[in-house]
Amino acid sequence: MKKKPVVVVIGPTASGKTEVSITLARRFDGEIISADSRQFYQRMDIGTAKPTNLEMNQVKHHLINVAQPDQVWSLARFCSEARNCIDNIHEREKMPFVVGGTGQYIWGLIEGWTVPSDAANLELRRQLEQWSEDLGSSGIHSVLSRIDPEAGKFIQETNVRRTVRALEVIFSSGRRFSDQRSKNPPEDLDFIILGIEWDRPKLYERVDLRIEGMLNSGLLEEVRYLISSGYDPDSSALSAIGYREITGYLTGKHSLDDAVMLIKRNTRQYIRRQANWFKKDDPRIKWFDAKMDLAHNMMIYLEKELKARQ
Template sequence: MEESKKEKLVVLIGPTAVGKTKLSIELAKKLNAEIISGDSMQIYKGMDIGTAKITRDEMEGIPHHLIDIKEPNESFSVVEFQEVVRKLITEIHKRGKLPMIVGGTGLYIQSVIYDYQFTNEASDSDYRKLLEQQVAERGIETLFQELKEIDPNSAERIHPNNVRRVIRALEIFKTTGKTMTEYMEGQKHELLYDLVLIGLTMDRELLYDRINKRVDLMVETGLLDEVSAFYSRGLRNCQSIQAIGYKELYSYLDGKLSLDEAINDLKQNTRRYAKRQLTWFRNKMDVKWFDMSMENEFDEKFNEIYKYIAGKLEI
């Protein structure tokens, strides 16, 4: 595809609590953009405080997509994300707007912008049936443990109860000798869009301090009530409840931790997640980074980022 024929796309990434939401709204206003959430947990209805979901007021009239599209007991995969987002990008262009993906789930974003094929070419139906029979007889735990040993990256992304995806990851390993992660990374990294990929970063200690304060604010504004509502509905073995902020408070509600211990775990797990996000983005994607450490220089930083995008996309 010729460069000039590719659809224009802006992607704004960065770790949790770095300030993506505020910047994305200001950019969308100036760029006449619509925002697509690139967060794998903000898709769930009712998971508002724990995922730091943008509020209607914060949107300031900017259209947002892929927020509140799933019930908490439903699963959502990178394949589904890729399919939905690529359609959205085309639809937004047809409206004469610029699509902008904003979020922190690296693999999801990567699956959209590069020519990743989630095909069935690496398949072995006999082996798949064997694994399905094993699950029926003995449960998923043994298979998930096997996946953790051969492909810890996939095991971290896939919920232990998502039988189809656990089996698929093991099937890929059996047929190709590569883990699902290696299989994807071995594919062509051809960019499908006329892309501007920008990332926000921040001094590590300042970011961690912002994360800790954000968690305190979440607790003050009702996170425990939000999680308790899911808990009382009996939601447990589903993808959504594995989200940071929910699993820690479930441990408190189960009586395994005190509330203070659960909140400390939540802060620590969020800091670790932010560190993993930064590592992923730096290792896997060609990002133009902007440092947001000087919070009193937002306007200056915004102008710098806007000029960079406008220059790259020639708008």
């Protein structure tokens, strides 16, 4: 069976994935599939750094604005929907570009993860949710990390919903959550993974500029609108960096200056977690220096790789 190519563009937050992926997709007659877990949600545009309408008009995008903020998009659903997009793009003889920085979504798709499918134990879940309220997100996550260190690595501390679900599966089955996640890589797809590399201090400068830009573009008003529309501030979508901290300001938990400081700090921590998902020594990833004519170098490499893999 001849494998069909799928280009994957990865990199940390604020590394320039959107711009370079659009350039590449235009060059190789491609379409972009978002693998950013927050860009699924409608009405969350500024804080998620969604591609602009102008950018999305240049290249067709998939899996952006496909859910309401109170809906849950699981890893399993993303993998299923992304695979459907890939097949549809291939059927139209175009090139799929999977673009994002959410490590578990990227590797879940590439490695064919099968997540635990145990039936929900609603009474146990309610007890765990109450426990998480008592302990806070970091406290309940530390419980998971002690019981299942591997699950603690790939489930973000801020994602209380997934932490609770992992503990629910562990206590219901008597087995670690991470042990129940099998891998079945798709045999008909050939993934070409391109990584964007930045010096950390320079990347942090870009992050700070992006955050200031978000605030100037109306992040406060966006979060205020979501809350006034009845969306739960504790929902999975609104736990995203930027939304959580601004919600804290709007509800009187801290000042605006403190909220901005927290956004910058939490984004730096997230970048460090992303580095654990995308290792510099991973032979599957071809890394490119963002400061060295990024789009041109990626284009040359991709042309050679596609030709070699025909």
